Amino acid sequence: MPSNKIETILDCIADGVFTVDNEFRITSFNKAAERITGFTRKEAVGQFCFEIFRTDVCFVKCPLKESIKTGKEITNLELSILDKNNREIPVSVSTSVLKDKKGKIIGGVETFRDLSLIKEMDKEIKEKYTFNDIVSRNKKIREIFNILPDVAKSDVAVLIVGESGTGKELFANAIHHLSNRKNGPFIKINCGAIPETLLESELFGYKKGAFTDAKKDKAGRFQLAQGGTILLDEIGDLPKSLQVKLLRVLETKEFEPLGSTISEKADVRILSSTNRPLEELVEDGKFREDLYYRLNVIKIEIPPLRERKEDIPILIDHFIEKFNRKMRKNIKGVTAEAMEILLNHSYPGNVREMENILEHGFILSKGSYIDRSHLPLYLQKIKKSKIVAPKINLKQWEAEIIKNVIKKHNGNLTKAAKELGIHRTTLWRKLKRI
Numbered sequence: 001m002p003s004n005k006i007e008t009i010l011d012c013i014a015d016g017v018f019t020v021d022n023e024f025r026i027t028s029f030n031k032a033a034e035r036i037t038g039f040t041r042k043e044a045v046g047q048f049c050f051e052i053f054r055t056d057v058c059f060v061k062c063p064l065k066e067s068i069k070t071g072k073e074i075t076n077l078e079l080s081i082l083d084k085n086n087r088e089i090p091v092s093v094s095t096s097v098l099k100d101k102k103g104k105i106i107g108g109v110e111t112f113r114d115l116s117l118i119k120e121m122d123k124e125i126k127e128k129y130t131f132n133d134i135v136s137r138n139k140k141i142r143e144i145f146n147i148l149p150d151v152a153k154s155d156v157a158v159l160i161v162g163e164s165g166t167g168k169e170l171f172a173n174a175i176h177h178l179s180n181r182k183n184g185p186f187i188k189i190n191c192g193a194i195p196e197t198l199l200e201s202e203l204f205g206y207k208k209g210a211f212t213d214a215k216k217d218k219a220g221r222f223q224l225a226q227g228g229t230i231l232l233d234e235i236g237d238l239p240k241s242l243q244v245k246l247l248r249v250l251e252t253k254e255f256e257p258l259g260s261t262i263s264e265k266a267d268v269r270i271l272s273s274t275n276r277p278l279e280e281l282v283e284d285g286k287f288r289e290d291l292y293y294r295l296n297v298i299k300i301e302i303p304p305l306r307e308r309k310e311d312i313p314i315l316i317d318h319f320i321e322k323f324n325r326k327m328r329k330n331i332k333g334v335t336a337e338a339m340e341i342l343l344n345h346s347y348p349g350n351v352r353e354m355e356n357i358l359e360h361g362f363i364l365s366k367g368s369y370i371d372r373s374h375l376p377l378y379l380q381k382i383k384k385s386k387i388v389a390p391k392i393n394l395k396q397w398e399a400e401i402i403k404n405v406i407k408k409h410n411g412n413l414t415k416a417a418k419e420l421g422i423h424r425t426t427l428w429r430k431l432k433r434i
């Protein structure tokens, strides 16, 4: 084919395409490549590719070099380039070799797609539904997001209620960081994990000589939390003897360390959390009613994950991003089959369980996706017939599907629209509304 004809064809392609000779000098550069990089064909042709297509791996692990060396194609590698104005642009890159009629390698070809739109979309969705590191699109939780800044500033006691792993500590943290005490300490104590005999000194400290082993003064958590916030976790496990003492702190802002006759001031904001219904403990006489009302000035109730399935996809994205950063991997998502299982699971361990499931997937997956086989065995056992359509709002479901299909096609909207069975302009419109 004459070279000007090839050029015309390449110019019709939406992806950027350039070719190089064996010296890595650019020999052709299509229109889309001009648009994405900002360099004109005239500026590009004849230059070394690393002077024009400036990726973050040029001198570390150049995929084009790899292809020319091995003769193998590399597909959909996610990289960043610097365009002519030194703006960073995320791209998906594929490379392969160019051969002459005799099969001798005479150079390479690189195609690349601008991923700015998908990245932008991901970021927008994430930002829209993230509040102080808490991710949710659930209505009840978003109502909590709305009141949280005012609650935080008010300095009143807050009781955070929710099943294990729903994020109670995360909310407590957010309250502290949104409050005027944010520069003070945030101290946590699990009232259920410390034996009753030690709990009092853990909370309020002791004075030298208070008991035989008390060789010197020891500060309790209330002293450590001075000027800041304390989170009393598993407050339902607080023994009755200590309930009286805590009530006194709440009423008078004072307490006495063990073995001391002098009261100390407690300039501490008190948050408490529980996964057991405190009302029942009050009814059974195990929890003081007056203390319950003091702790419960404001109650925050976090629904379990099984009641907010709409949060599953966005939490998956959140943890994938977190583990990619932590484990220096580049996992792009979960496969459709894995997603179905994850959407159908009931998560008795709530968000913590989901986080563990994804961590498991990260360790086992060697590719770009987490598949069914990378999930813990107890999830893989779910029969296909048991999987039912998840009960989530249609619009949110649609947004998830659209996002996943666009990701699958590496940002190629034409292909994504085709798979979705809608027109490209309809897809654009829908994207704007996500």
Ligand SMILES: Nc1ncnc2c1ncn2[C@@H]1O[C@H](COP(=O)(O)OP(=O)(O)OP(=O)(O)O)[C@@H](O)[C@H]1O
Binding pocket: 133, 134, 135, 136, 162, 163, 164, 165, 166, 167, 168, 169, 170, 171, 275, 318, 351, 352, 355
């Ligand atoms: N909405 C959320 N967005 C992001 N991460 C979350 C969310 N909810 C929980 N997590 C994460 O899940 C894990 C468990 O959360 P957390 O420790 O706050 O739960 P908890 O309710 O205090 O659990 P437990 O009852 O066992 O003490 C943490 O790693 C937390 O960061």
Ligand SMILES: [Mg+2]
Binding pocket: 168, 169, 233
């Ligand atoms: Mg907790």
